[in-house]
Amino acid sequence: MRDFASCLSQSSVQVAHSSSSGGQNMVQCAYLARLFGKPCRVTVTWSKVAMGQALAISIDDYSNRCLCKTEVKPWLFSKRKGSKVMEVDGGNLEIIWDLSSAKFTAGPEPLEGFYVALVYDRETVLVLGDMRKEVDHRVSSDDLHSSAVMIARKEHIYAKKVYSAKARFLDIGQLHQIAIECDTAGVRDPSLEIRIGKKRVLQVKRLAWKFRGNQTIYVDGLPVEVLWDVHDWLYGSSNGCAVFLFQSGQSMEKFLLRTCSQNEKEAQAHRFGFTLILHAWKI
Structure with missing residues (x-):
């Protein structure tokens, strides 16, 4: 089986032998979002392995160049609520999360009682979860709107x-x-x-x-x-x-190229x- 990124970047995908391990429990979601006015892909991975649970986030631009990637391990390090700042192309990207009241089923992805927000210089890139009103005071209510769309999901x-x-x-x-x-x-x-x-x-x-x-x-x-x-x-x-x-x-590649060439109104109508x-x- 080709990796997830390859599946997203090609319109013709062939399913082949998978070497994944049954011991890993993972959900990976890709979102089409906007960063400093340009389209990007935000990949969010919720995973549960023998050592605990983790959240990983990566952002790629329309040319598949990795802009940043990071991992948060709230269960291992008792950081169920917090934030992390990274520099991306001269600006500050802040990841804000609160998983202290998160509710799960058997999988690694929370169902409710949580939020994860990505904010670039006070502009919201992506907000996940059902507790958007509880997002950190560093984000004003007017900035909580995000036009990000989930375009792919991989799960076990x-x-x-x-x-x-x-x-x-x-x-x-x-x-x-x-x-x-x-x-x-x-x-x-x-x-x-x-x-x-x-x-x-x-x-x-x-x-x-x-x-x-x-x-x-x-x-x-x-x-x-x-x-x-x-x-x-x-x-x-x-x-x-x-x-x-x-x-x-x-395919994801066509999504990004088309969105990059459109103005905001046209992109939202697609x-x-x-x-x-x-x-x-x-x-």
């Missing part, structure tokens, strides 16, 4: 037979429930089925011969390219990992697609 999911995830394939679209079902235990001729909501949108029979492939489905009239690789489910270890990719709209990468582990 675990199940025996039915794997679930959620995705919004258009930035203003409906949040859809995705269900991937594949029973390989003792099945002579396994098949793969994907449902969006209650509707079956893809079924792959003779999976032993079609363990890798791609197909276009339609969600709310929008074409979504689906790629799958279930080789390790069929021929790997008992707790093997399969990889699924859902991609709508243009509707963005979405890329979802799922590492599905059998338990």
Whole structure:
């Protein structure tokens, strides 16, 4: 499987063998935002490993040049609330976070009771969480508005037979429930089925011969390219990992180039697609 950045920067993505470790629990989200008036990609990674939990943030410009990257480990260092300042192109980028009341399920990404804000010279680049009103006093309420849009997500999911995830394939679209079902235990001729909501949108029979492939489905009239690789489910270890990719709209590279050439009004009127990468582990 190509790395996450490669998947975002290319419109044609092929799913190949994944070497990810099932011991790592990770959610990675990419946002299209603006920094000093220009488009950029902000990648936020929530991870949970043997030593604890961590939050990593990196920012790349439209030419994929890394502007900055940093890591916050609030659980390891008891910094559930704090801030960090970095210099970026002559200005100060401040990361402000409060995870002291964050609520989690089984994954590393908080669901509620938190905020993470990126502020560049008092201009908000990105705000995450449901506690925006509680953001540090260094950010005025007028500056809390951010036009950032999530355009990609990668996560690890675990199940025996039915794997679930959620995705919004258009930035203003409906949040859809995705269900991937594949029973390989003792099945002579396994098949793969994907449902969006209650509707079956893809079924792959003779999976032993079609363990890798791609197909276009339609969600709310929008074409979504689906790629799958279930080789390790069929021929790997008992707790093997399969990889699924859902991609709508243009690639990240086209997003950034198009947004860079547009004025602010045109950019806000554009509707963005979405890329979802799922590492599905059998338990």
